[in-house]
Amino acid sequence: MEAILYICHGSRVKQAADEAVAFIQKVMQKVDAPIQEIGFLELAEPSIAESFERCVNKGATTIIAVPILLLTAAHAKEDIPEEIAHLQSRFPKIELKFGKPIGVHKKMIEILLERIKETSIPIKQNASVLLVGRGSSDPDVKRDLTTIGKLLEQKSFVKQVQVCFLTAAEPSFEQALERLRQDEVEQIFVIPYLFFTGILMRKIEKTIQKIKREHGPDYILCDYLGYHPIIEDILYEQISELQNQK
The missing domain is CATH 3.40.50.1400 (Rossmann fold)
Known part of the structure; x- marks a missing residue:
């Protein structure tokens, strides 16, 4: 059986x-x-x-x-x-x-595009996406999320997609946000590449709330992947x- x-x-x-x-x-x-x-x-x-x-x-x-x-x-x-x-x-x-x-699956890109669309916020010309992964010391994780980011960049209407990690890999979430700020990107869609809510999702929410208070509203936190x-x-x-x- x-x-x-x-x-x-x-x-x-x-x-x-x-x-x-x-x-x-x-x-x-x-x-x-x-x-x-x-x-x-x-x-x-x-x-x-x-x-x-x-x-x-x-x-x-x-x-x-x-x-x-x-x-x-x-x-x-x-x-x-x-x-x-x-x-x-x-x-x-x-x-x-x-x-x-x-892993790297083309159908997952459809979910990421949906997460951007459901914000109902018009995409500006100089918009970027920041794809936020859990992170791991395993290099395969960074490679695979980078590949997913490139596939999303090809399918989306944003200028660039960057990836970052919450733990154990670089660039960190904070490093990536600072880099985008220095590049004077006018709009950033942040997509948590997480299955579910939890401590890491709360960390993302807290960080984005703080940045929006300091730098303005054009940091858009999308929903996590969910099931x-x-x-x-x-x-x-x-x-x-x-x-x-x-």
Whole structure:
């Protein structure tokens, strides 16, 4: 019997975990699998181990582990595989299949364009977009977000798209904002490349509020990605491929 194990990052902010569960429940409605469970890597419950064991106890013989992550970094490369490998050693008869983070996907650009459009603010001639990622010491994260930024620049009506990071990579959010201010960009759309709300989203909001008080209104904070129907479709396609994999 086949099971899908959706693996989320987790957050200290309850709203973030609630958003994750609500989104995955929508994906579950599309996926044809007799067993579907949600587990969190950290900071929320149930844990990956608890959800894995629930799959086994319900009769799973194959488990498809799907990381609900935007970009490929240490969580996808090390933390989650190590946790799953440990669990598989306890249940060696279970066949395991791994999904992958969304990564660089052209459909994600549609969400970013939507986030700009839904502000209902006319785009000025000298406008820029600042794409704000979580950040990681893994160079693949910086490379992938930069690629996404370039794809957005090609599709949007803004002069330039720059990327920055909230932790563990440069340029930092503050560095990027200062650089754009020095370049005398007259309008900046800030898009948090985050799945859910939480501590990092609050940091962005606080910083933008402070800058708007000091430098004027043309710093526009767009909504974070959220669990968008396009992301539902991307995950559904990935799970379907794994289900058909022999």
